[in-house]
Amino acid sequence: MVRWKDLSTSEMTLLDHVFWSSRISREALASGSSFSKSRANAAVAGMLEQGVLEATGEQVATGGRRAETLRLSRNLGVLLGAALGATGLEVGVMTPDLELLAHHSEPADVRDGPARVLSRVRSLMREQLKQCGAKVRDVIAIGIGVPGPVDFGLGQLVNPPLMPAWDAYSIREDLKVDFSAPVYVDNDVNVMALGELWRMQRGLQNFLVIKVGTGIGCGIVCHGQVYRGANGSAGDVGHICVDPQGPRCHCGNLGCVEAMAAGPAIARAATEAAESGESPLLKQMLDERGALKLLDVAEASRTGDAAANAIVQRSGALVGQMLAAVVNFYNPSHIFIGGGIQKIGPLFLAAVRQSVYHRSLALSTRHLEIQYTPLGERAGLIGAGVLGMQESLRMREAVV
Amino acid sequence: MVRWKDLSTSEMTLLDHVFWSSRISREALASGSSFSKSRANAAVAGMLEQGVLEATGEQVATGGRRAETLRLSRNLGVLLGAALGATGLEVGVMTPDLELLAHHSEPADVRDGPARVLSRVRSLMREQLKQCGAKVRDVIAIGIGVPGPVDFGLGQLVNPPLMPAWDAYSIREDLKVDFSAPVYVDNDVNVMALGELWRMQRGLQNFLVIKVGTGIGCGIVCHGQVYRGANGSAGDVGHICVDPQGPRCHCGNLGCVEAMAAGPAIARAATEAAESGESPLLKQMLDERGALKLLDVAEASRTGDAAANAIVQRSGALVGQMLAAVVNFYNPSHIFIGGGIQKIGPLFLAAVRQSVYHRSLALSTRHLEIQYTPLGERAGLIGAGVLGMQESLRMREAVV
Numbered sequence: 001m002v003r004w005k006d007l008s009t010s011e012m013t014l015l016d017h018v019f020w021s022s023r024i025s026r027e028a029l030a031s032g033s034s035f036s037k038s039r040a041n042a043a044v045a046g047m048l049e050q051g052v053l054e055a056t057g058e059q060v061a062t063g064g065r066r067a068e069t070l071r072l073s074r075n076l077g078v079l080l081g082a083a084l085g086a087t088g089l090e091v092g093v094m095t096p097d098l099e100l101l102a103h104h105s106e107p108a109d110v111r112d113g114p115a116r117v118l119s120r121v122r123s124l125m126r127e128q129l130k131q132c133g134a135k136v137r138d139v140i141a142i143g144i145g146v147p148g149p150v151d152f153g154l155g156q157l158v159n160p161p162l163m164p165a166w167d168a169y170s171i172r173e174d175l176k177v178d179f180s181a182p183v184y185v186d187n188d189v190n191v192m193a194l195g196e197l198w199r200m201q202r203g204l205q206n207f208l209v210i211k212v213g214t215g216i217g218c219g220i221v222c223h224g225q226v227y228r229g230a231n232g233s234a235g236d237v238g239h240i241c242v243d244p245q246g247p248r249c250h251c252g253n254l255g256c257v258e259a260m261a262a263g264p265a266i267a268r269a270a271t272e273a274a275e276s277g278e279s280p281l282l283k284q285m286l287d288e289r290g291a292l293k294l295l296d297v298a299e300a301s302r303t304g305d306a307a308a309n310a311i312v313q314r315s316g317a318l319v320g321q322m323l324a325a326v327v328n329f330y331n332p333s334h335i336f337i338g339g340g341i342q343k344i345g346p347l348f349l350a351a352v353r354q355s356v357y358h359r360s361l362a363l364s365t366r367h368l369e370i371q372y373t374p375l376g377e378r379a380g381l382i383g384a385g386v387l388g389m390q391e392s393l394r395m396r397e398a399v400v
Numbered sequence: 401m402v403r404w405k406d407l408s409t410s411e412m413t414l415l416d417h418v419f420w421s422s423r424i425s426r427e428a429l430a431s432g433s434s435f436s437k438s439r440a441n442a443a444v445a446g447m448l449e450q451g452v453l454e455a456t457g458e459q460v461a462t463g464g465r466r467a468e469t470l471r472l473s474r475n476l477g478v479l480l481g482a483a484l485g486a487t488g489l490e491v492g493v494m495t496p497d498l499e500l501l502a503h504h505s506e507p508a509d510v511r512d513g514p515a516r517v518l519s520r521v522r523s524l525m526r527e528q529l530k531q532c533g534a535k536v537r538d539v540i541a542i543g544i545g546v547p548g549p550v551d552f553g554l555g556q557l558v559n560p561p562l563m564p565a566w567d568a569y570s571i572r573e574d575l576k577v578d579f580s581a582p583v584y585v586d587n588d589v590n591v592m593a594l595g596e597l598w599r600m601q602r603g604l605q606n607f608l609v610i611k612v613g614t615g616i617g618c619g620i621v622c623h624g625q626v627y628r629g630a631n632g633s634a635g636d637v638g639h640i641c642v643d644p645q646g647p648r649c650h651c652g653n654l655g656c657v658e659a660m661a662a663g664p665a666i667a668r669a670a671t672e673a674a675e676s677g678e679s680p681l682l683k684q685m686l687d688e689r690g691a692l693k694l695l696d697v698a699e700a701s702r703t704g705d706a707a708a709n710a711i712v713q714r715s716g717a718l719v720g721q722m723l724a725a726v727v728n729f730y731n732p733s734h735i736f737i738g739g740g741i742q743k744i745g746p747l748f749l750a751a752v753r754q755s756v757y758h759r760s761l762a763l764s765t766r767h768l769e770i771q772y773t774p775l776g777e778r779a780g781l782i783g784a785g786v787l788g789m790q791e792s793l794r795m796r797e798a799v800v
Contacts, residue, residue, distance in 0.1 A: 149763055159763050206630050218729065222622040229731025230606050233763040240725040241759060244643075253759060325640040325725045329618065331629025359641060359653060363549055363559050363633040 004396035011043050016393050023069040051075045072096035077138040081384030082121050083145045086110055086162050086214035091124040093132050094385040101132040114169040122178045139181040143388030145191030145380050149233040155185035184391040190226050193219025195375050195383025208332045213339035216258045240322045261318040263294040269311045270297045279307035298343040313351040320355020327360040338373035404796035411443050416793050423469040451475045472496035477538040481784030482521050483545045486510055486562050486614035491524040493532050494785040501532040514569040522578045539581040543788030545591030545780050549633040555585035584791040590626050593619025595775050595783025608732045613739035616658045640722045661718040663694040669711045670697045679707035698743040712744055713751045720755020727760040738773035
């Protein structure tokens with residue numbers, strides 16, 4: 001197996017470039033690097049020979065003639081990713097260029113505590129590896145996204161409101177029970193933002209990813225890098241106040257957007273609409289299913305239920321009101337919205353946009369695009385893979 | 401006169417390091433650079449000989465023995481800086497290491513338009529130069545801070561609400577009437593943030609500078625660099641809503657923090673307190689001075705006037721409410737507050753802190769420091785000098 005530390009610094013720089021380009025022709029790689037063409041070509045030839053890079057067989061047109069594209073060699077091994085949410089988890093195996101080889105998702109409750117949840121994650125990881133014919137020693141790196149503030153250096157959660165039992169628990173040590181590959185942990189929305197940054201080959205430098213599910217969080221990309229803040233809690237937008245007279249949030253304050261517009265608030269409003277008789281459809285769903293969730297409201301909204309639509313619009317307007325403040329402050333080029341809310345479709349997005357465009361300054365919204373995360377449901381898992389690979393490449397650089 | 405383009409890339413790198421270190425010993429410079437000690441020492445010796453660097457004569461203790469400190473040579477020339485506010489302007493001449501040689505400030509109204517205001521700026525710049533025995537050809541670079549959103553590449557204001565006549569006016573072309581040095585223009589609060597970044601020798605990587613005067617704006621430092629956003633309007637926090645039922649702002653929306661807590665709102669509230677008889681002191685000031693300004697309220701507050709104090713506390717609480725949202729999103733390590741509001745003293749700061757600590761998440765405020773800008777009244781002018789020097793050094797790098 002190839003080790004990063006056997007490579008020169010210039011080879012690592014080129015490797016990093018190939019990784020962030022997804023696939024790239026030799027010519028584009030040589031001309032995009034800071035090295036001379038001959039030096040770049042020699043390094044590429046060396047890495048092809050060592051099996052670090054490989055030619056894909058695909059051809060891209062470059063200036064009239066056809067050129068082969070390069071990618072990280074599949075001989076390097078595989079990446080493991082895990083995306084933990086408050087109510088579910090997803091585990092996957094990826095190639096070094098983020099092609100998903102196997103993945104599995106299932107409901108889970110993070111409040112069961114780290115030992116139980118991570119034991120299940122490890123077991124799923126072993127299963128998924130086996131399913132694609134890979135072994136534990138083939139794992140290059142493991143990336144994990146978790147729904148709370150993270151001390152990135154330690155790879156631990158810090159005072160996570162949704163999962164207090166995880167506070168300062170060593171996720172790295174836990175994963176060591178089964179794996180020897182390096183483990184990198186970050187907040188779930190930061191990981192989604194990293195995934196989108198990779199998808200766009202770092203083409204956007206300043207954008208936000210908002211996740212609306214059980215909570216509301218924000219991943220911030222600044223100057224082409226994920227920004228974590230002074231204490232790793234940047235992007236904790238769920239507790240921005242949108243109504244000083246609003247209901248009390250679990251954080252203790254009044255009118256936090258999370259308490260008024262996230263999944264549980266949407267489900268609660270839907271239950272009230274069902275019980276009050278305002279929506280016969282929601283009533284029927286409640287009777288059949290025992291409880292209403294965000295996904296049920298999404299379903300009712302898609303069929304045109306007026307009460308469900310009003311709930312969705314109200315949630316979108318509140319999220320938009322919070323985002324208007326964030327847009328005035330941050331002036332991002334794009335806002336990508338992900339999480340369970342994506343299931344609702346265009347109605348939610350329209351309400352968010354209307355609210356942002358109404359409340360933010362014209363200059364900040366002139367070119368602003370607000371849309372659902374292009375990576376969709378896979379944003380967390382792909383992002384976890386990118387995290388593992390990025391940090392694995394970066395760490396090698398630090399060690400040299 | 402020395403030209404940047406005669407220097408090698410490694411010399412420029414070391415020069416940049418000396419600039420950002422304010423003053424530094426040879427040993428610290430050599431060990432802090434990415435070059436070998438011998439290479440760094442040779443480059444320093446060369447730059448001392450060429451008169452680009454100079455030894456200050458000051459001694460610093462380094463590991464037992466005394467070492468001379470280096471700084472940018474005063475033979476390089478001088479920097480010109482201008483800090484334009486909505487109601488005043490300041491012009492200064494600085495050494496390459498930001499020592500203020502001469503400066504002058506006076507009231508001005510940016511609504512008089514760019515031609516008139518900039519003609520006065522140029523005239524003051526020429527006077528100030530003469531006063532310190534420098535000539536136009538000695539000017540290395542000119543940095544200018546202006547109170548509105550700036551297209552940094554073009555050096556022009558873009559849709560500035562406080563000064564519409566300046567929209568797309570070429571400040572660079574205007575300055576060319578008298579000066580041939582390069583001119584760099586940025587938003588006034590960005591310039592203050594750059595000044596503080598320089599003062600701390602880039603020791604803080606993620607912090608905010610808030611200016612409260614006629615308007616309210618924010619300079620953002622992210623990953624050790626000033627962040628301007630996708631359209632140059634990042635930090636436009638004055639139009640964040642703090643009360644959906646609040647008064648209408650000049651931007652057209654309701655309850656913007658600027659409309660409720662900046663200088664004019666404070667002056668308006670003080671005038672009401674004077675006219676209603678609530679504050680005999682403010683009444684007396686109003687009668688004597690014809691109108692009340694932020695500085696009058698500051699004066700009344702310092703003497704313990706209850707009505708003035710209530711106005712100051714309300715303003716601080718509203719600014720803090722806006723900042724609470726910003727802190728949840730950005731998790732800065734420090735917030736420095738500058739502008740006319742500094743004159744008010746600790747009462748305003750206490751109200752801001754109380755409001756932020758009450759509304760922001762504990763993790764985000766655990767190590768957060770909120771204080772007035774350490775550079776104080778000079779933050780804008782020093783920042784303008786830093787802008788000129790930084791960009792002058794950076795542009796040379798781009799040209800190579």
